[in-house]
Amino acid sequence: MGCDRVNPKFYRILMEIVISHNINPIDPARPTFIGEVSGIDLTRHLSDAEVAAVHAGMDRFGVLVFHDQHLDDEQQIAFSRQLGPLEEATGDIMSEKDRRLSMELNDISNLDKHGELLPRDDRRRLFGLGNLLWHSDSSFKDVPAKYSLLSARKIPSTGGNTEFADMRAAYDALDDATKAEVHDLICSHSQIFSRGILGFDDFTDAERAKWAPVRQRLVRRHPNTGRLSLYLASHAGGIEGWPMPEARSFLRDLNEHATQRQFVYAHVWRPWDLVMWDNRVTMHRARRYDPKEVRDMRRTTLSNEVSSLEQWAN
Ligand code: OGA
Ligand code: MN
Numbered sequence: 001m002g003c004d005r006v007n008p009k010f011y012r013i014l015m016e017i018v019i020s021h022n023i024n025p026i027d028p029a030r031p032t033f034i035g036e037v038s039g040i041d042l043t044r045h046l047s048d049a050e051v052a053a054v055h056a057g058m059d060r061f062g063v064l065v066f067h068d069q070h071l072d073d074e075q076q077i078a079f080s081r082q083l084g085p086l087e088e089a090t091g092d093i094m095s096e097k098d099r100r101l102s103m104e105l106n107d108i109s110n111l112d113k114h115g116e117l118l119p120r121d122d123r124r125r126l127f128g129l130g131n132l133l134w135h136s137d138s139s140f141k142d143v144p145a146k147y148s149l150l151s152a153r154k155i156p157s158t159g160g161n162t163e164f165a166d167m168r169a170a171y172d173a174l175d176d177a178t179k180a181e182v183h184d185l186i187c188s189h190s191q192i193f194s195r196g197i198l199g200f201d202d203f204t205d206a207e208r209a210k211w212a213p214v215r216q217r218l219v220r221r222h223p224n225t226g227r228l229s230l231y232l233a234s235h236a237g238g239i240e241g242w243p244m245p246e247a248r249s250f251l252r253d254l255n256e257h258a259t260q261r262q263f264v265y266a267h268v269w270r271p272w273d274l275v276m277w278d279n280r281v282t283m284h285r286a287r288r289y290d291p292k293e294v295r296d297m298r299r300t301t302l303s304n305e306v307s308s309l310e311q312w313a314n
Contacts, residue, residue, distance in 0.1 A: 010224065023057040026065060027265065033166045034265045035061035042069045042079045042274060051082055054276075058147065059224050062281045063164050065267065066274040071151050073298065076274075077104045080149050080300035087145060087303040091138055091191065093127040093207070106299040108150065110291060120291050123202060130194050131286040133234035134165065134259055136279045137301060139189045139308075140235045142214045145279040146302040152269045154296040159289035162267045167229040168281050170258035171219065174230075182230070186240040186309070187251070188213035193237030213237070216308045220280055223311060229281045230258055231308055258283065280304065280311075 023035040035057050040050060057064050071079070080086055089106045100113040110118050110125060118125040138145035150162070174182070190213040192203060203211075218239070220231045232255055239247035266287075267275055277284060289295055 010226075023053065023061070023064065025061070030166075030265070033061060033169065033263075034063045034065065034164065036065045036067075038067075040066065042066060043071055043075045046079070046082055054083060058276065058278050059222070062166060062168065063265070063275065063277045066276070067270060068272050069151070069274045070272050071274065073101065073105060076149065076151050076298065076300055077102075080104075080147075080302065083147060084302045085305065087138060087141070087143075087301045089301075090210075091140065093124055098124070101298060104300060106301060108286075108297040108299050110295055117292065117294065125291070126198075126200055126202075127195065129198060130191070130200070130234065132288065133194055133197060134255060134283045134285045135194065135233040135235060136231065136283050137299075138279070139216055139231070139233040140191045140194075140211060140214060142307055144216065144304050144308060146304040147276055147278055148299055148301050149274060149276045150297055150299045152271055152273045152275075152297050154294050155269045155271055156289040156293035156295050159287060160269065160295050161287045162269070162275065163285050163287065164265050164267065164277060165259045165283045166263045166265075166281070167232065167258055167283060168222075168227045170260075170263050171228050171230045173263075174257070182218050182254070185218040186215050187218050187231075187236040187247075188238045188240065189216050189233060189235040190214070190237060191235060194234035196237075197234060215240070217311065220308050220311045222281060227281070230254060231280070232258060232283060280308075 022039045023037050025031045026034040026036045037057060040046070054064070077086070086104055088103045092106060094107065098113055099107070100109070100111060101107045108131070110128070112118055136144070137148045171179070191211045192208060195201065216231055216236070218231055219228055221228050232251065236251055237248070238244060239250065242250070
């Protein structure tokens, strides 16, 4: 099942930490996807044991949900830094003078820097609609994202869920011939590809140069658990050595496979939820909501520190 390299001793220690720190599966029918964490206050400095528990929970569940975390920006950044080095929000289209938040925060809202709703046809809003497509954060960067931490400050009255797909389970469910076929493939990822899917091609020359395609493995092995997962994203627009239509149709098939309902959890937000996911083993997407309602979410992002090319599948 693709778990042959998992170290049983590592898993036993992982489970002990997870159980002793109140991290429980949200859905008992899916005991290894999405953990709910209780008894931890993310606004203050965490102990080493708490930091270890968060990492262990991430290794086990891929996504962790924390409720009632009344974080301000500084506290969110401080907590995120306790887990590892952050990446900067260089993937968004916002110019320096238009930014509402500091470079450590990705602005996942529909607001301008004065806190006003963006007009429906605003370029920044239309670019942000790329989040409605299944993706893994920053796969368009040479060194992509590790964890993303999304804090819900204000949510719309309806809609705007975030869905997560378990790419470990999706990999395990492939047939053997497909596993062999994908094993060593390299994809090219760019935000120009993902926005192109939605018909957004309003890029400057500087943006096109900044977001030139990067290479990522299609199959990654998690460095701690040893599990394999599919590394897919809307940003993936080609497979090295493959004719384009064949590459794109195969990637569509794989995405369709990986986002079947049995692999997907839909998070219905409450204000002050913090949801953290491991971009190495999941994809996610936003769901639509009324553009006349405010949705203010802020994301800090941990860097993977190395390219996926350095996380060999074999
Ligand atoms: C993100 C993202 C989805 C959402 O923060 O990276 O894709 O529901 N968010 O806002
Ligand atoms: Mn995202």
